[in-house]
Amino acid sequence: MTPIRLAAIGAGQRGMDVYGRYALDHPQEVEFIAVAEPIPQRRDRFVSAHDVAPAMQFTTWTDLLNQPKVADAVVISTQDQNHIAPALAALEAGYDVLLEKPMATTLADCVALVRAAEQTGRVLQICHVMRYTDLFTQVHDIVQSGRLGEIITVEHRENVAYWHMAHSYVRGNWRRKDETSPMILAKCCHDLDILYWILGEQVTRLSSFGSLRHFRQDAAPRPDVPARCTDGCPVEADCPFSAPGIYLQHRPFRAIAAVFGQPEDADLTPYLDWPLTTLAHGDKRPEALRYALEHGPYGRCVYHSDNDVVDHQVVMMETERGTSVTLFMHGHSHQQSRTMRYDGTRGTLEATFAMQNEIKIHDHLTGKTEVIEWFSGIDGHGGGDQKLMAAFVAMLRDGTRAPLTDARASLESHLLAFAAEEARLTGAVVNLDSYRKQAWGA
Ligand SMILES: NC(=O)c1ccc[n+]([C@@H]2O[C@H](COP(=O)([O-])OP(=O)(O)OC[C@H]3O[C@@H](n4cnc5c(N)ncnc54)[C@H](O)[C@@H]3O)[C@@H](O)[C@H]2O)c1
Incomplete structure (x- = not known):
């Protein structure tokens, strides 16, 4: 059986760790032969996991979709506000599309996507994994x-x-x-x-x-809590939201250590992917995680973010x-x-x-x-990620063209x-x- 050939648009957490992972686990069913991803570390990680040829590596979805059709379908897992443009372009270019939720961030754009899928006759399956x-x-x-x-x-x-x-x-x-x-x-x-x-x-x-x-700032436990947990926060040890507590000591995950056959005080890094893989482009080494907390968004005090x-x-x-x-x-x-x-x-x-x-x-x-x-x-x-991807691949293979979550x-x-x-x-x-x-x- 020839595997279905996919192109990934976005190789972040979902593109790499969910849909990419599915292809690695089911090589007879499906393979990623192209990728578009602007962040070099993420693109390289995807390219090496899937052995993507140099001519099929793109910095952005526009470069990929400007080529004559290279794959059977595309999987779009860019961020929410970057769904509508690649999805419309991919449908116009004749691709069937698996698109992350939310389909788009305005109601008018969601309606435009429904219309485009129905006018082009392409499959547009939304990742409503539940x-x-x-x-x-x-x-x-x-x-x-x-x-x-x-x-x-x-x-x-x-x-x-x-x-x-x-x-x-x-x-x-x-x-x-x-x-x-x-x-x-x-x-x-x-x-x-x-x-x-x-x-x-x-x-x-x-x-x-x-x-x-x-x-919010006015809910901070003390007025002198610093902007980052790693900047000597006086209440760090007592804060459930402490970034080192969550990402380095894995405090919230202690209760599930037994699931991995580990004692409560074990280093759980090898067993945890998300959310750890989002910190440093998939690099889970303690020094990479610590650097990310000291310099990146995930080390911010929850009372001093811009949320x-x-x-x-x-x-x-x-x-x-x-x-x-x-x-x-x-x-x-x-x-x-x-x-x-x-x-x-x-x-x-x-x-x-x-x-x-x-x-x-x-x-x-x-x-x-x-x-x-x-x-x-x-x-x-709860198994929804895998079954959603399996349904998309099966539908491409048997030609039923009617996804549950069109x-x-x-x-x-x-x-x-x-x-x-x-x-x-x-x-x-x-x-x-x-x-x-x-x-x-x-
Ligand atoms: N179905 C679900 O249950 C579920 C769960 C989590 C997230 N999501 C959705 O999945 C989407 C992706 O989430 P994520 O956590 O993987 O985000 P992410 O930020 O980790 O990944 C998005 C990737 O898109 C890349 N990108 C940006 N511009 C691009 C361009 N022009 N061309 C190609 N790639 C580009 C980014 O560099 C990034 O690597 C979001 O819309 C999110 O809401 C869905």
């Missing part, structure tokens, strides 16, 4: 089977761990709305997507509240069948998890999506509870996220029927 996980697939199937009866209320929580919040939304790439997107889009387009998919119905109106409550995205937000929604749905997103959780509860006329479902997954189904008639539990590992979004299916979650941000900022209740019509220019 739909490919075992847990959300099972919750979807249970709800859609009618076993819970008519769903009356849904409560869904996106519990971002305190250290992940600090890493991505205070110090890291998604800390500023103007550079990427509001957190409800960046983080919760996944959650809005699975809610829409599981319920199979559209939202008719929504409202939202939230703010940046904690990671402006929220650290908590709630979205209240009503659906077309009258179901009440709440989505809670916050960055102060003890562990990374998504937790949810569906209450229906015949049963209640409670589920936890974390390292240890659990689904409980309580039956109103019999009073019995079925419990399903399994362990899904510490990374890869651009049109993915649009709804983005639309809800933009509406939620508008509702949060204005205090208004947003009517989604008019919002949808406006988005399509109707």
Whole structure:
């Protein structure tokens, strides 16, 4: 079997460590034969892992897409605001595309992508990895089977761990709305997507509240905390967000050392990839990590960064069948998890999506509870990353050309996220029927 040939646009954390990794693990199925990446260390790392020929190494996506078609498809994993331009250009150039979420950072651009995919007839699959996980697939199937009866209320929580919040939304790439997107889009387009998919119905109106409550200068534990944790911070040892504590001593990950068969005080560096690989272009040596903390964004004090995205937000929604749905997103959780509860006329479902997954189904008639539990590992979004890529490759191979998360299916979650941000900022209740019509220019 000849492997499907892919070109990578962006060889950062997702391009290299998720999609690149999949190809290295499945060489009979798929290979990366070209890469576009402006940062030399990242490009070199990708080139050497995938043995990319010199003529197929590009500094930027424009150089790659200016060539006659070089591969069967492209995988675009540039940053949020750099999705729309390469995606439109790749579709025009005749490529099928796997595009990272969010599809784009304005609603008009999301709609333009749906139109471009449908006009060119190319596949545009969005990386809504949650739909490919075992847990959300099972919750979807249970709800859609009618076993819970008519769903009356849904409560869904996106519990971002305190250290992940600090890493991505205070110090890291998604800390500023103007550079990427509001957190409800960046983080919760996944959650809005699975809610829409599981319920199979559209939202008719929504409202939202939230703010940046904690990671700001006036919340610092003392007025004299320095700009960097490594600059002799007087409260470093007592701060859960300490950069050396997270990245060098791995304090948040101590509790999971046993998963790797290690004692709590072991050096966990060899076992941890993300978030360590984001600090120094994949270099995990202690000296490279320390240098990154002393000079780069991840060593900043969480009270002295230039972040402006929220650290908590709630979205209240009503659906077309009258179901009440709440989505809670916050960055102060003890562990990374998504937790949810569906209450229906015949049963209640409670589920936890974390390292240890659990689904409980309580039956109103019999009073019995079925419990399903399994362990899904510490990374890869509970297996969703791998299954998403496997689905993309299988679709290219067998020609079905209908991904579960195509651009049109993915649009709804983005639309809800933009509406939620508008509702949060204005205090208004947003009517989604008019919002949808406006988005399509109707
Ligand atoms: N599906 C998911 O669950 C999931 C999870 C995390 C991140 N993401 C999304 O994936 C995307 C990438 O995230 P990441 O963490 O890998 O970011 P990253 O910053 O590590 O990688 C982006 C890469 O794009 C490169 N790039 C910039 N300009 C370019 C150009 N002109 N041509 C080619 N490459 C260019 C950058 O140099 C960088 O290496 C983001 O949009 C993010 O929101 C999705």
